[in-house]
Amino acid sequence: MLKNEINENLFFISTPLDFEKLAMAEFREKFQNYFAKAPPKTILDTGGFSFSAPLLEGLALNHLLKIPNRILLRIANFKCRDYPKLYNKICKIRWVDFITNNNIHANISATSSRLMHTKKIEKALLEGIACYFKANPPSKKAQAQTQAAGQQEIFVRIHNDDCTISINSSGENLHKRFYRQFTAEAPIRENLAAGLIYKLLSPLDKSQHYNFIDPMCGSGTSICEALFFCEINDKRPFAYRGLPIVSDKNISLANECCLAFSFSSLHGTDIQKKTVECAIKNFSLLNADGRFQNVTFQKEDLFAVNMTPPISGHNIVFVNPPYNERLQVNESNLQNYFDSIVKTVIEKFHPQRAAIIFPAEYQLPPVINYLHEKLRFKNGGIKTICHFLTMKN
Ligand SMILES: C[S@@+](CC[C@H](N)C(=O)[O-])C[C@H]1O[C@@H](n2cnc3c(N)ncnc32)[C@H](O)[C@@H]1O
Missing domain, CATH: 3.30.2130.30 (VC0802-like)
Structure with missing residues (x-):
């Protein structure tokens, strides 16, 4: 060795x-x-x-x-x-x-x-x-x-x-958690979501309380990953346990591995009822012991005028919309569609910070009162950019 x-x-x-x-x-x-x-x-x-x-x-x-x-x-x-x-x-x-x-x-x-x-x-x-x-x-x-x-x-x-x-030493890839048993269309990989959420939350003050909102939540990946980030994953097999060199040596595992964010609430909404049902089932697997409180999933259209009133307090938003590739969009002009997502997210939630994933070719126009940072990556084989927006003080 x-x-x-x-x-x-x-x-x-x-x-x-x-x-x-x-x-x-x-x-x-x-x-x-x-x-x-x-x-x-x-x-x-x-x-x-x-x-x-x-x-x-x-x-x-x-x-x-x-x-x-x-x-x-x-x-x-x-x-x-x-x-x-x-x-x-x-x-x-x-x-x-x-x-x-x-x-x-x-x-x-x-x-x-x-x-x-x-x-x-x-x-x-x-x-x-x-x-x-x-x-x-x-x-x-x-x-x-x-x-x-x-x-x-x-x-x-x-x-x-x-x-x-x-x-x-991992066996099955680590993005395979134990909780995501029900998948909706075009879900983001759990480890990509975890990375983007880590970047989204890292600059924030951990003594403050934030609402975490995903208005296109699909099977609930972002909500679950935001909660799971500091947890120890001991609910799936890992190949290292079968190595003779490890034998009966014990790896003692505590409850948490970093200072967890204390969210005031987490909200996932999606336009499709069956998708929301997947999110609820996945979340209940993650939350089998009932320790995560204030988490809600609801069927809602982000663009509906009568959408549940925006949540008050400090909001953090994560959005992974359809790109018209794996998941079709009912809008002929994609630039207009993506512009309207940004506009709606900013006007409805006034987020302190937001992470919004779009295809790489989409040009995000300047957003007044927000600083803009980008992370390029491939999401399910599609070239994308995660746009991080931070409210100016
Ligand atoms: C690419 S998927 C992403 C799903 C999620 N981020 C995940 O990884 O599981 C986009 C989601 O947006 C939802 N969606 C599309 N249009 C919507 C709208 N107007 N309001 C709310 N959700 C919408 C779709 O139903 C789909 O679940």
């Missing part, structure tokens, strides 16, 4: 593209809060960042972080230009720490290298692992543990003849 000079393990946190810095900020804040010590140094890369930490701390981050895709535990790194050397290097890895047989899913990629044939790389991996276990048969205890945990995912990345082998 790869270790630094003080015997800590190396990890790579994979994030959605364009969310690397936000995910790193989340990592620093939660690491500091949760482990009550300075976070480790991070090295930023495209699609994620790496750091060193004690094994159980790095693995515990699976339960804490809401923006990443997955957390990889680095196993080996070496230069390699031919298949026999790759096989020999793989034979020498201490596989008994991670798996007990060839029940793995290989995730292979190779770029700008002499080894480019992914099928041949996978063959070298499987044969190398088999050669290791022939010489080092696993204990019965390790076998029982890995059998219960099922298949493990091994990542092999070869770039510029530099080969890195990692194990996916």
Whole structure:
């Protein structure tokens, strides 16, 4: 296993593209809060960042972080230009720490290298692992543990003849929470919503109380992610529990990993009744113990004149409208449609801060009394911009 000079393990946190810095900020804040010590140094890369930490701390981050895709535990790194050397290097890895047989899913990629044939790389991996276990048969205890945990995912990345082998400690991608069982049309991924909400809320004063409003809430993702951000996720399986190296070591999990926002209320509305029903069902899974109060979901049209009167107090608004791609819009001029969303949100809610996602080609006109900041990203494969509007003092 790869270790630094003080015997800590190396990890790579994979994030959605364009969310690397936000995910790193989340990592620093939660690491500091949760482990009550300075976070480790991070090295930023495209699609994620790496750091060193004690094994159980790095693995515990699976339960804490809401923006990443997955957390990889680095196993080996070496230069390699031919298949026999790759096989020999793989034979020498201490596989008994991670798996007990060839029940793995290989995730292979190779770029700008002499080894480019992914099928041949996978063959070298499987044969190398088999050669290791022939010489080092696993204990019965390790076998029982890995059998219960099922298949493990091994990542092999070869770039510029530099080969890195990692194990996916998360298992299923981390955007899969436990609560979103009911999906409406074109939902935003949970980890993208978490990242945007983190950016939306971070500059706000946590001693103030805010209403969180999503007037096109779909299946309730933004409301659930706003509430879930500082919670520990222990309600889904994580692959690291099946690693023999973790064995029966206990990762103790507290209730929260950062200072949660205290919302006065959270409101989700959507024009479709069945969508609102999905949001209510998802929220009730998240709130099985009934600890989140003042959350409402209602069927409403954002543009209806008789929409429930705007909520008084400090409002924070999140909007992910249809873009006429996955979800159609009944308006021939999209620019006018998006303009009317901005106008309606500002006039109805007077938000302190708002995050509104539009297709990248849409030009947001200046909004009087608001500062404007942008984050470009891909939402379900569509190039979009999240526009952050902040009320001027
Ligand atoms: C792209 S989806 C986003 C859903 C949500 N953000 C999510 O991730 O689950 C847009 C949502 O806007 C809703 N919608 C469309 N027009 C609306 C309107 N005039 N008022 C309220 N909701 C509307 C649709 O029913 C749909 O659920």
